[in-house]
Amino acid sequence: MASRPRSSRARRALLAVLVTASVALPVSGAARPGAVPAPAPAALSPLGTAGPSGLEYRYAAGREEILAARDMAAHHGDRRRAATLTAMAGRGRAFLSFDGRDGGRSAEVFGELSGAERIAVLVPGAGVDLDHYGRLRRGAEALLDELGSGSAVVAWLGYRTPVMLGPSSLTSALADEAAPGLRAFVRELSVAEPTARVSLLCHSYGSVVCARAASGLDVADIVLYGSPGTGFDDATALRTRATVRAGLGGDDWIARVPHVEIPLPFVTLGFGTDPVAPAFGAEVFDAGDADHSGYLRPGSVSLRSIAGIVGGTAGGGHA
Template sequence: MRPDTPAPAPAPLAPLSAATLDDAYAANRANAAEASRLAAAHHDRGRAATDRQLSSSSRRLLHFDGRGSGRVTEVLGDLARADRIAVLVPGSDTGLDTYGRFHAAASALHRQLARQAPGTRTAVVAWLGYETPGTVSTTVTTTGRAEQAAPHLRALVAELRAISGEGARVSLLCHSYGSVVCGRSAAGLDVDDIALVGSPGTGADTAAALRTRARVWAGRGGDDWVENVPHLDLDLFGTTVGFGTDPVSPAFGARVFTAGDGGHSDYFRPGSTSLTNLARIVLGETKAVTHD
């Protein structure tokens, strides 16, 4: 997308609750439709197509902002009635222009949850709620973007609690740089499980240092290049570079689960060991999770 492609600002909405959920979905779809029209008029066909797809009556958009790289929070399932809620937190190079692959991961998890627990009410929330760093950039080696994102992720969790009530189990599934975001958000957060996949680190030296009541899980595929990322944590002129202890190492203290032999982008691949175990974590079937 060209950076000057126009899009409307989100309209002010009532505070989110089960009663206002459908109105929020409709308003955000309308915003996406207008963003598509503006992008098309600006000859940005790719962005226009993505926005048009998101404006479909079948989509449930909790938030949408088509400006810049874009923000969208999409729900798969009946959020107001869900007993188990999974929030996917993406890593680098994720924006509206690459949203299709992120949506595919959320859809694969939603289908897997239905397959493994057909009688359980589940919802998956694809949260593209921050400006992700580029894979080839200096920002991907620092905690800056994660620190900017953390208040927004905390706000989302508060919204989910307002919509679904305190009885729902909420899990964060944090991929790659998204695990740094989760690490920066974790302290005191009202979630039940935090699963780190393909993680370069969280910015903390141990799971205990995250200061969360949630169970902390970590998994890494056998062919994931992130295994070769140096696990450093340096302060250079006031900027933290690196993300500390490897989350799958015994020193970190997470519950390490089997993630199969896949690569960095394979954790939500249908039929994979990692997807099966992530669904078990979301469902609270902790004894069924397989371990390395």
């Protein structure tokens, strides 16, 4: 009987978040980067093998798409977007794909993908787009530095992320849209580098995306961190052969988000079981005192833990 009042309070708290977000949305939505026009990208043939010549072709095609989007943004008068895209097209940047429309879609490679023994695919959460791409890039660079040689990190911004604390961040609708693209991308990587150990690193709302895509993916690990939940009751419901792991930093505000699901007409709010809860059944890793944006911060406990998972040296066991 005692659980009912707590559940009721949690539901009311989540509804309060929704109401607050609904009021804030017109302000935040007005600044959505999707308002900046960009050309439709050319169709790409599958990567095939990750040989140097095939990769260079894809990287060159990505650079051309970025520059075309840069020119359109400059013509539109958005100097900030144009400057961001100029940097993305710079020497040493390597994009397997790019689409500047609707906030941006991209897949940037850090390290040497050809011959990589370990590949980490970063799946970001709410609020990440072309105008807020720097934090995703910094995390990828820090992880690559921690992993060392023989590794590659791919920052996969392959979907329209929800607005931070907006109503879209409380439902699985955008994750459902994103899942087929993530499945296709991971399969392409697996064909290109069939011997590489691939791990999905899923931050915040990205954990909802990974959970929706999990079934049938040939990856070693699905790592959920800073997660609001997945929309599944437990790890077995993901129907994956991968090891499902979860971590929550001591200073992460998302720990205060109620882990409930509220069925409403045509939509369900919330994502249910906390992935670090024993009932979920994931292998819980030490995330130290990470805050919500700090899991891949250089020198952090969480970064070392995640790098150990990607490298295949992390211990098992349910926490």
